[in-house]
Amino acid sequence: MPHDVTMPQLGMAQDAGKIVSWLKAAGDAVEKGDALFEVETDKATMEVEAQADGFLTDVCAAEGDDVLVGAVIARISDSAEDSMTTPAPTATKDNDDDLPQGVSVTMPQLGMAQDTGLLVSWQKALGDAVAADDVLFEVETDKSTMEVPAGKDGYLAATLVEAGQEVPVGDPVAIISKDKPEAPVSRSIASASVSKAPATPPVESAVGPAVEAAVEPTVKSPPAQAQPKLGPPPTHGRTLASPKARRLALEQGLDLDALAASGHPQPFHVADLAAAKALPTGAPAAMVAQTMRLTAEIAEDGLPDFAAWAARSHGLDDATALLAGLGGASLGSDNETTVVIQRAGQALTYTVPTGRGLSKVTASDNIVTDLILRDLRGTPIRSADLGVQGAPVLTIMTAGAGLDIALECTHTQLNAQAAITLLSNFAGRMEQPLRHLL
Amino acid sequence: MREITLSQAVNEAIAEEMRRDPTVFLLGEDVAEAGTPFKVLSGLVEEFGTERIIDTPISEPGFTGIAVGAAMTGSRPIVDLMFGDFIFLIMDQLCNQAAKTHYMSGGKLSVPMVLRTNLGATRRSAAQHSQSLHALVAHIPGLKIAMPSSAYEAKGLMKTAIRDNNPVVIFEDKLMYQDKAPVPEEEYLIPFGVANIKREGRDITLIATSSMVQVAEKAAEILAAEGIEAEVIDPRTIVPLDEATLLESVKRTSRAIVIDEGHQSYGITAEIASRLNEKAFYHLDAPVLRMGAMDVPIPFSPVLEDLTVPTPQTVAANARKLCAGEMIHAA
Numbered sequence: 023m024p025h026d027v028t029m030p031q032l033g034m035a036q037d038a039g040k041i042v043s044w045l046k047a048a049g050d051a052v053e054k055g056d057a058l059f060e061v062e063t064d065k066a067t068m069e070v071e072a073q074a075d076g077f078l079t080d081v082c083a084a085e086g087d088d089v090l091v092g093a094v095i096a097r098i099s100d101s102a103e104d105s106m107t108t109p110a111p112t113a114t115k116d117n118d119d120d121l122p123q124g125v126s127v128t129m130p131q132l133g134m135a136q137d138t139g140l141l142v143s144w145q146k147a148l149g150d151a152v153a154a155d156d157v158l159f160e161v162e163t164d165k166s167t168m169e170v171p172a173g174k175d176g177y178l179a180a181t182l183v184e185a186g187q188e189v190p191v192g193d194p195v196a197i198i199s200k201d202k203p204e205a206p207v208s209r210s211i212a213s214a215s216v217s218k219a220p221a222t223p224p225v226e227s228a229v230g231p232a233v234e235a236a237v238e239p240t241v242k243s244p245p246a247q248a249q250p251k252l253g254p255p256p257t258h259g260r261t262l263a264s265p266k267a268r269r270l271a272l273e274q275g276l277d278l279d280a281l282a283a284s285g286h287p288q289p290f291h292v293a294d295l296a297a298a299k300a301l302p303t304g305a306p307a308a309m310v311a312q313t314m315r316l317t318a319e320i321a322e323d324g325l326p327d328f329a330a331w332a333a334r335s336h337g338l339d340d341a342t343a344l345l346a347g348l349g350g351a352s353l354g355s356d357n358e359t360t361v362v363i364q365r366a367g368q369a370l371t372y373t374v375p376t377g378r379g380l381s382k383v384t385a386s387d388n389i390v391t392d393l394i395l396r397d398l399r400g401t402p403i404r405s406a407d408l409g410v411q412g413a414p415v416l417t418i419m420t421a422g423a424g425l426d427i428a429l430e431c432t433h434t435q436l437n438a439q440a441a442i443t444l445l446s447n448f449a450g451r452m453e454q455p456l457r458h459l460l
Numbered sequence: 461m462r463e464i465t466l467s468q469a470v471n472e473a474i475a476e477e478m479r480r481d482p483t484v485f486l487l488g489e490d491v492a493e494a495g496t497p498f499k500v501l502s503g504l505v506e507e508f509g510t511e512r513i514i515d516t517p518i519s520e521p522g523f524t525g526i527a528v529g530a531a532m533t534g535s536r537p538i539v540d541l542m543f544g545d546f547i548f549l550i551m552d553q554l555c556n557q558a559a560k561t562h563y564m565s566g567g568k569l570s571v572p573m574v575l576r577t578n579l580g581a582t583r584r585s586a587a588q589h590s591q592s593l594h595a596l597v598a599h600i601p602g603l604k605i606a607m608p609s610s611a612y613e614a615k616g617l618m619k620t621a622i623r624d625n626n627p628v629v630i631f632e633d634k635l636m637y638q639d640k641a642p643v644p645e646e647e648y649l650i651p652f653g654v655a656n657i658k659r660e661g662r663d664i665t666l667i668a669t670s671s672m673v674q675v676a677e678k679a680a681e682i683l684a685a686e687g688i689e690a691e692v693i694d695p696r697t698i699v700p701l702d703e704a705t706l707l708e709s710v711k712r713t714s715r716a717i718v719i720d721e722g723h724q725s726y727g728i729t730a731e732i733a734s735r736l737n738e739k740a741f742y743h744l745d746a747p748v749l750r751m752g753a754m755d756v757p758i759p760f761s762p763v764l765e766d767l768t769v770p771t772p773q774t775v776a777a778n779a780r781k782l783c784a785g786e787m788i789h790a791a
Contacts, residue, residue, distance in 0.1 A: 264714075264744060264745040264746060265741045265742050265743070265744050265745075266714050266742060266743050266744055266745040267745060268742075269742040269743075289785070289787060291745045291746070291785040292714065292745045293785065294785075
């Protein structure tokens with residue numbers, strides 16, 4: 023496909039360049055990158071390289087000529103004979119028949135490394151009379167927006183590009199006719215090769231309301247695209263929750279996806295966890311499969327004697343806090359833990375520090391629980407299988423002189439080894455509380 | 461306790477340190493007879509003379525360079541930069557020389573210099589005399605940045621700055637020079653890198669610098685009337701930053717707004733918000749918000765200028781949204 027050779031713009035304020043010398047002659051084979059000619063601007067003399075492989079043809083500017091930026095001065099064709107009388111009315115091959123006769127205006131090269139230019143706006147309406155110096159359109163490159171002159175006196179007979187379209191350097195963007203066009207043509211890059219529709223119907227006078235009608239849609243189209251939208255963003259199938267809400271839900275075994283399925287508005291925050299707790303726990307089969315129940319048996323309940331000794335010798339007279347301390351320590355955590363003691367319909371929450379200091383167990387109002395101790399000593403209940411809760415549950419029941427202790431938890435709360443360790447630790451401490459101090 | 465203005469507090473701090481240490485001297489434009497355009501240094505030249513309170517020609521790079529050299533060779537200069545906006549003129553002296561000399565001399569040289577300058581809009585001083593440019597220098601390792609929020613901080617931080625063996629930049633808010641606050645008669649210093657919890661609260665943490673501390677405190681009062689308890693923290697120095705206190709607070713409240721008068725983009729608010737996101741992520745119940753000056757040249761028009769900076773009302777409005785769990789939309 024033939025490639026137009028145009029006068030490049032080598033300076034920001036340059037509108038013409040003088041051809042100092044041709045370095046290739048018409049008919050010469052050229053390769054992309056070969057120096058074609060030398061240009062002198064007000065600042066410097068530069069060599070201009072070929073942008074395509076082929077043969078130099080249709081040279082229409084001589085050495086010494088001042089040529090407007092963007093003007094076509096030659097062509098690189100597929101063969102040395104591939105020549106036309108004038109390279110001017112170029113490009114569009116398939117539907118040339120629809121286009122008015124005239125000189126084509128091409129997308130100028132405004133920067134050294136520029137491949138395309140964005141046609142920002144047309145400064146003339148279709149059918150308008152234009153002078154060579156009139157600004158025809160504005161082009162935006164990666165560096166700046168510049169006005170491009172028509173380069174030829176005449177009438178704007180066709181626009182081949184819509185405002186907002188990106189045009190390869192050298193491609194025709196308009197046709198300027200000598201005479202007033204009867205039917206000016208407006209096209210876009212996409213439509214040029216496909217449809218011949220947008221040509222305006224012939225009108226008695228080319229300059230008039232019909233012209234506006236042809237131009238208007240091209241001007242209005244770009245802003246129609248970008249419309250910011252408000253309202254909750256799409257969740258893309260994810261449950262939206264704050265990092266803290268997510269962490270607490272994990273710690274407390276709450277199912278945020280179930281909360282989302284219930285239609286509770288997202289994103290979820292900590293305050294929404296109450297709603298998650300209130301969801302019916304329709305324990306799905308998968309949940310049941312993930313639970314664990316372990317039991318231990320000890321011959322003697324060592325706690326009453328230990329509590330009496332602790333109260334007498336150390337002034338620790340809250341036996342419930344001692345129980346919480348033994349439970350919390352059995353978890354073997356590196357952090358302080360929160361233990362809830364459930365007894366006779368009451369729940370007491372304690373913070374258990376790391377280490378062995380039972381005197382440092384304090385009442386707490388934490389809502390995040392690490393361990394629940396269900397104390398059924400003194401009741402006639404001998405067996406309990408009450409299901410898992412938000413934290414591992416140790417149930418303590420009287421069995422003769424000793425105790426039965428059951429641990430119920432899920433695999434997400436404790437793995438098997440951790441569950442065995444917790445129950446062994448706790449059973450050992452209940453049988454022989456002094457062990458805790460060793 | 462007696463109350464004095466921020467201006468008097470700075471004056472006292474410099475006078476006390478100049479009496480204590482004969483190597484301390486001050487130089488800048490209109491600092492001696494004029495006592496600066498804000499009258500902060502009035503009376504100092506009478507006590508210390510023109511050898512130690514030095515009026516310089518109008519050449520910020522010149523007198524800042526002199527101070528850097530003097531600091532390297534045993535003095536403790538205080539450079540008075542009339543407007544914070546002029547910091548652009550002394551970037552090389554401050555950022556390439558003062559900030560790096562200790563490092564590049566292998567510790568053989570120190571630059572115990574204080575640059576006192578100002579920030580703050582809404583004084584109708586237009587775009588070249590209203591900027592808050594502390595983020596520019598906070599970006600440079602080797603500089604400490606103090607931002608007093610009241611007369612009390614202004615005095616304690618200035619005395620610490622003068623005694624520090626590193627270059628310190630102090631940004632005073634030029635609208636606060638006449639603001640009074642209780643300041644003890646007896647000597648005190650405020651250590652760098654220790655934040656001050658100005659008000660305790662459980663629902664949201666407002667981290668604010670300089671005059672924005674007042675804005676945050678007023679916002680907290682508005683919010684308190686609505687049942688939202690805001691905690692207000694003043695970092696006092698942004699380099700070094702008391703990250704531990706900020707993190708501890710945000711872990712408690714789960715929400716935070718960072719308020720600073722520098723331009724919002726790429727500013728102090730962004731840095732602090734980012735650290736909270738990195739180190740307290742799993743404790744956050746809402747995104748950490750930044751509130752800085754609008755990303756525009758500060759307008760001269762009073763109506764427009766007032767719109768560019770955070771106010772108690774805009775801070776309270778954002779706090780309300782965060783506490784209500786409202787989605788913060790991307791712009």
